[in-house]
Amino acid sequence: MKSIQKIIKKPILLLLLISVCSFGLASAVEAQSITRAGLLKDMEIRPGVEVEIPIDIENVTDLYGIDIELEFDPEFWEFRDADTRREGIQPATGTFLDPGMTLFNIIDMEEGRIHLVLSQVNPSVGKSGTGNILVLYATALQTGTTSFEVSKVELSTRDGIGIEVEGVDGEVTIASEAPEVVATSIPVTDPTQIIIIPTYVPPTATPVPTSTPRPTVEAQTAGSSQTTEEQAAKQTDTASAEEEPQAETEQSVGDDDLTGNGDETGLSKEGEDDGNNGIWIGVAILAVVLAAVGFFIYNKKKSSSTREE
Numbered sequence: 001m002k003s004i005q006k007i008i009k010k011p012i013l014l015l016l017l018i019s020v021c022s023f024g025l026a027s028a029v030e031a032q033s034i035t036r037a038g039l040l041k042d043m044e045i046r047p048g049v050e051v052e053i054p055i056d057i058e059n060v061t062d063l064y065g066i067d068i069e070l071e072f073d074p075e076f077w078e079f080r081d082a083d084t085r086r087e088g089i090q091p092a093t094g095t096f097l098d099p100g101m102t103l104f105n106i107i108d109m110e111e112g113r114i115h116l117v118l119s120q121v122n123p124s125v126g127k128s129g130t131g132n133i134l135v136l137y138a139t140a141l142q143t144g145t146t147s148f149e150v151s152k153v154e155l156s157t158r159d160g161i162g163i164e165v166e167g168v169d170g171e172v173t174i175a176s177e178a179p180e181v182v183a184t185s186i187p188v189t190d191p192t193q194i195i196i197i198p199t200y201v202p203p204t205a206t207p208v209p210t211s212t213p214r215p216t217v218e219a220q221t222a223g224s225s226q227t228t229e230e231q232a233a234k235q236t237d238t239a240s241a242e243e244e245p246q247a248e249t250e251q252s253v254g255d256d257d258l259t260g261n262g263d264e265t266g267l268s269k270e271g272e273d274d275g276n277n278g279i280w281i282g283v284a285i286l287a288v289v290l291a292a293v294g295f296f297i298y299n300k301k302k303s304s305s306t307r308e309e
Contacts, residue, residue, distance in 0.1 A: 035060045035163060037068060037133065038150040039170020044178045047140040050080065051181050053148070053172070055114075055134035057096065060165070062126030062157045065119035066097070066133060068167075069152040074112045076146045076174065080137035083191040091116070092188035096131025098124040101195035107136075114148075119156075121195070126158050135186045140174040147171045 037057045045051050055070065057063070082092035089107040091114060093099075103117040116134055120127075150167030157163060 033059055035155065035165045036168050037066075037153045037155075037165055038070065038168035039148045039172075040168050042171045042173070044173045044175065045140055045181060046176060046178045047143055047174050049181070050137060050139045052183070052186050053136040053138050054094070054132050054186055055091075055136070055148075056094075056130065056132050057155075057165075058130035060130075060155065060163060061128045063097065063128070063155055063163065064124075064126045064158040065117075065156040067117045067152065067154040068115075068133065068150065070114040071149045071151050072112050072114065073146050074109050076141055076144065078139045078141055079107050079109075080139075082135075082137060082188070085191070086196070090191070092135040092137065093118065093191070093194065094132030094134055095187050095189055096133055097127055099189050099193035100124065101197055103197045103199065105194075113151075120158075132186055135188050140172075143174045143176060145171060145173050 035057070036059065038055060039053065040056050040058065043051075043053065055068070057066070079089050079091070081089045083090040083105075089109065090105050091107055093102075093105065093116075097118060098120045100118060100120040102119075104115045105118070107114050114134070114136070118133075147169055149169040153165050153167045155163035155165045
């Protein structure tokens with residue numbers, strides 16, 4: 001019975017051991033199969049000494065074209081031009097890919113950026129494995145620690161299928177006590193074998209004749225307000241001008257009225273004078289009548305007395 005248990009246990013342990021080993025091997029293979037690009041190994045160099053800084057790619061399959069950008073601190077570096085036929089500063093092209101054509105291959109010192117767009121041409125085939133993409137001929141200007149950071153990297157097969165890749169940021173330590181770099185020069189591609197595709201530069205735009213600037217909304221509002229105020233002022237002046245003759249007319253009418261009132265006053269005065277005169281005439285007539293009556297009565301009495309005698 002015990003022997004049977006031992007026979008059963010041993011295969012179980014063996015299968016367990018095989019499973020663990022298979023898992024570890026698969027993980028190691030998977031870790032090694034990741035495609036990486038950039039400064040893959042940190043460096044330690046001395047200031048003032050020109051060195052070759054390699055930008056590499058590893059564990060790639062069927063690589064045919066690459067578009068990679070790296071950023072750096074311009075205050076730390078001075079670069080030697082690898083192709084004096086072209087304007088600006090160019091890095092050297094590595095030999096991992098066959099000489100093909102480039103759209104960009106430039107070191108921009110103002111922006112602190114390295115940009116390479118490179119593709120093989122027919123009849124080249126895709127490349128697999130590990131190798132060098134760029135070589136920077138660099139001289140450190142000061143001590144310190146700086147880096148080359150991959151800001152963009154895109155890989156493609158001949159059929160235009162993208163390849164998954166991981167950018168690697170490499171660090172460079174610059175120190176006076178750093179060991180002297182003793183290494184064989186990295187082989188590079190002859191720049192005369194590379195086809196250069198000119199970068200499109202848009203034509204200079206023809207200057208447009210300056211036109212009269214259109215007023216802004218505020219100016220239009222101010223102008224409208226000013227126009228409204230001017231119109232209101234004009235209307236006020238017109239109304240004043242129209243009112244002045246009316247006032248004169250009213251004044252003249254008032255004067256006429258006053259004149260008429262004066263005439264009426266004069267007429268009433270004349271009437272009063274006429275009334276007074278009538279009164280005096282009436283009084284005079286009454287006096288004459290009374291005198292006549294008295295004279296008649298006196299004569300009558302006198303004649304009566306004469307008769308009695």
